[in-house]
Amino acid sequence: MRGYIGLGANLGEPLVALREAVQSLRGLDGARGLRASSLYRSAPVDASGPDYLNAVVELEGEWAPAALLAQLHAIERAHGRERPWRNAPRTLDLDLLLWGQTCCDSPELTLPHPRLHLRAFVLQPLAELAPGLRIPGHGTVESLLPAVQDQAIERLDRAWLPPAASTRASF
Numbered sequence: 001m002r003g004y005i006g007l008g009a010n011l012g013e014p015l016v017a018l019r020e021a022v023q024s025l026r027g028l029d030g031a032r033g034l035r036a037s038s039l040y041r042s043a044p045v046d047a048s049g050p051d052y053l054n055a056v057v058e059l060e061g062e063w064a065p066a067a068l069l070a071q072l073h074a075i076e077r078a079h080g081r082e083r084p085w086r087n088a089p090r091t092l093d094l095d096l097l098l099w100g101q102t103c104c105d106s107p108e109l110t111l112p113h114p115r116l117h118l119r120a121f122v123l124q125p126l127a128e129l130a131p132g133l134r135i136p137g138h139g140t141v142e143s144l145l146p147a148v149q150d151q152a153i154e155r156l157d158r159a160w161l162p163p164a165a166s167t168r169a170s171f
Contacts (some may be wrong), residue, residue: 037125039160056125120151
């Protein structure tokens, strides 16, 4: 199964946290085919605080969505993630955006992620990895980009992972 994970951080050392998160994802039992988008900077949405660093990672594995989400939460906790209120600044945020074409809506997990089609900081990096990817109920990533073109986002670095760990998509 192939899925996409949104990465974000705006507290502490965001770049270090994102790099370490990618290493943790690569180390998950059964993880294959990891690719990462470029690194982006974006302003917080519906919140205050410093700008975020964001990226999207494509990952393959055979986990059930809830099991993968539990592993993502464990990685967040290892990086000091706290959840004091909705949209609070964070040391690390890992969002399961898509897992194959799985659709679910439970108190613990909604797939596809309920706001991924509304966020430039998700769609632009996702478009690097899979522009023709179909988001169930919304259309392709490419078709969704025009609706978020007014959101401020800046691509920072195409090679933000250390060379030995770089698994970036080719352009």
